[in-house]
Amino acid sequence: MYKNNRTAMAAAATALAASVxxxxxxxxxxxxxKEIDPPQQATTLKEGEDIALGEKSQTEAKPDAKEEAAEKTxxxxxxxxxxxxxxVAQKMxxxxxxxxxxxxxxxxxxxxxxxxxxxxGFRAVLPADTQVSVNIKDGTATxxxxxxxxxxxxxxxxxxxEAVTYxxxxxxxxxxxxxxxxxxxxxxxxxxxxxxxxxxxxxVGINVDxxxxxxxxxxxxxxxxxxGGEEGAYYYVxxxxxxxxxxxxxxxxxxxxxxxxxxxxxxxxSNFLPEVKLVDKPVVENGQVTLNFNESIYESFEDKxxxxxxxxxxxxxxxxxxxxxxxxxxxxxxxxxKGGSDxxxxxxxxxxxxxxxxxxxxxxxx
Numbered sequence: 001m002y003k004n005n006r007t008a009m010a011a012a013a014t015a016l017a018a019s020v021x022x023x024x025x026x027x028x029x030x031x032x033x034k035e036i037d038p039p040q041q042a043t044t045l046k047e048g049e050d051i052a053l054g055e056k057s058q059t060e061a062k063p064d065a066k067e068e069a070a071e072k073t074x075x076x077x078x079x080x081x082x083x084x085x086x087x088v089a090q091k092m093x094x095x096x097x098x099x100x101x102x103x104x105x106x107x108x109x110x111x112x113x114x115x116x117x118x119x120x121g122f123r124a125v126l127p128a129d130t131q132v133s134v135n136i137k138d139g140t141a142t143x144x145x146x147x148x149x150x151x152x153x154x155x156x157x158x159x160x161x162e163a164v165t166y167x168x169x170x171x172x173x174x175x176x177x178x179x180x181x182x183x184x185x186x187x188x189x190x191x192x193x194x195x196x197x198x199x200x201x202x203x204v205g206i207n208v209d210x211x212x213x214x215x216x217x218x219x220x221x222x223x224x225x226x227x228g229g230e231e232g233a234y235y236y237v238x239x240x241x242x243x244x245x246x247x248x249x250x251x252x253x254x255x256x257x258x259x260x261x262x263x264x265x266x267x268x269x270s271n272f273l274p275e276v277k278l279v280d281k282p283v284v285e286n287g288q289v290t291l292n293f294n295e296s297i298y299e300s301f302e303d304k305x306x307x308x309x310x311x312x313x314x315x316x317x318x319x320x321x322x323x324x325x326x327x328x329x330x331x332x333x334x335x336x337x338k339g340g341s342d343x344x345x346x347x348x349x350x351x352x353x354x355x356x357x358x359x360x361x362x363x364x365x366x
Contacts (some may be wrong), residue, residue: 072096077170078107078114079163080190082228083121084267085155086207086237087162089170090119091363101141101174102134104167120233125163127151134168139170139175140199149181154192161189162207165200176201205240211263218245224257225322226268227315234315235362236322237268251282251289251330254323271299271316279338287331288354289324295337299346310335311346317355325357332356 006116074096077089092114097103107114113170118124127131131146143164152160168174176199179186185194205221219242239262247253259276262268275296283290298310312335321333332354337343343351 020118037159045056055355059151069216074100075363076100076104077167078104078127080108080114080118080122081125081156081159081163082235082237084228085159086228087125087166088122088235088237089160089166089362090122091116091360099134101131101136101168101171105134105143105164105169108163108167108192113217113292121229125156125160136173139173140178140180141174141176142180143168144180144183147182149364152191154334156330157189157192157194158208161194161196161200161204165204166202167208169202188194207237207239209239209241209263209266212242219243220245222250222254222257223326224254225319226262226270227319228264228268230333234269236319238322239266249282249326251284251291251324252278254327255282255291255320258319258323271319273297273299287329289330289332290334290336290354291320292336292339297335297337311344312351314347314349316346317345317351321355321357322361327352 003172059111073093075091075220076094078092079087079089082088092107094100094107106112107124108124109126109130109132110124112124112126114124125150126145128151129146129148131148133144135142135144156286161339164179165177168177178199179196181190188195203221206223208221210216221240222243223238223240225236225238227234229235241257243253243257247256255278258270259272259274261270261272261274275294277294277296278291279294281293295310297312297316299313299316317335320335324330324333334341334354335343335351341351345351
């Protein structure tokens with residue numbers, strides 16, 4: 001693992017159970033079959049059979065407890081604050097409801113329903129006792145907060161804006177967010193006066209880092225994903241950076257920033273060695289971007305015989321996929337090394353097909 005591409009850190013070992021899945025991996029394991037004692041007046045039933053006076057009737061098997069629970073819940077991204085002050089999505093199972101947007105915000109309230117399921121090191125973002133209502137019309141979610149909304153520390157003001165905006169815009173029906181308090185439109189935030197504007201969108205960025213931007217006017221925003229947390233409990237942190245307009249291609253710029261790594265004082269990590277480079281220009285076709293790297297993208301792990309196997313870290317791969325699929329029109333990423341596509345990850349998975357964006361990120365189980 002590397003921080004800011006200068007300080008070498010312990011490489012992510014293959015035994016890490018928390019490595020993020022590639023596209024197609026499920027959140028849950030296999031089904032657990034229940035044993036049913038056969039009725040006294042019938043022979044043992046085959047799967048899908050029912051008993052009625054000793055006769056068979058082809059009925060559907062009843063769903064097990066896990067299936068029934070899944071039907072009553074919905075996976076939702078809640079943008080919470082980690083121990084380092086970053087706004088990070090945590091995928092949570094919430095009860096199914098017709099008001100998913102309102103429920104998501106209610107789960108951002110301190111001492112609210114999220115209290116019992118908060119991941120270690122995370123906290124809610126909205127002040128305790130805050131009440132919310134949400135009205136969605138023509139792609140805009142108008143949120144009305146109660147007066148308790150103003151009871152936050154000024155250091156959290158920007159985090160609240162980001163968390164509310166990103167939580168709501170995860171839903172297809174919401175593109176923009178408008179804020180109110182007690183029925184009155186907010187032109188600026190109530191504690192530190194951060195301008196709100198008429199509406200908010202993901203264009204505001206998240207965990208914005210301008211440390212390397214000397215001339216803001218000659219830069220643009222890109223959102224990248226680095227690693228937060230610690231060994232055995234890593235998660236992905238989105239960071240919006242300002243990149244120079246000298247590099248016209250967003251994909252090349254994103255790869256460069258990932259290799260460059262996070263800021264020195266960020267407490268974030270990168271799996272990219274500083275020697276990683278693209279051999280060719282990225283090729284984009286039908287939503288797929290193909291990247292051809294030099295061999296520095298490999299990480300070598302020695303086995304018990306002292307022989308090294310060249311593999312690609314899944315942390316690196318998923319940081320890359322998450323970052324690039326933030327770009328408009330990019331749906332999947334194909335990785336090559338010096339033109340070859342016979343690549344294996346550090347968990348033994350073959351990259352025989354392009355990788356799409358994971359549906360469930362930061363669940364703690366991938």
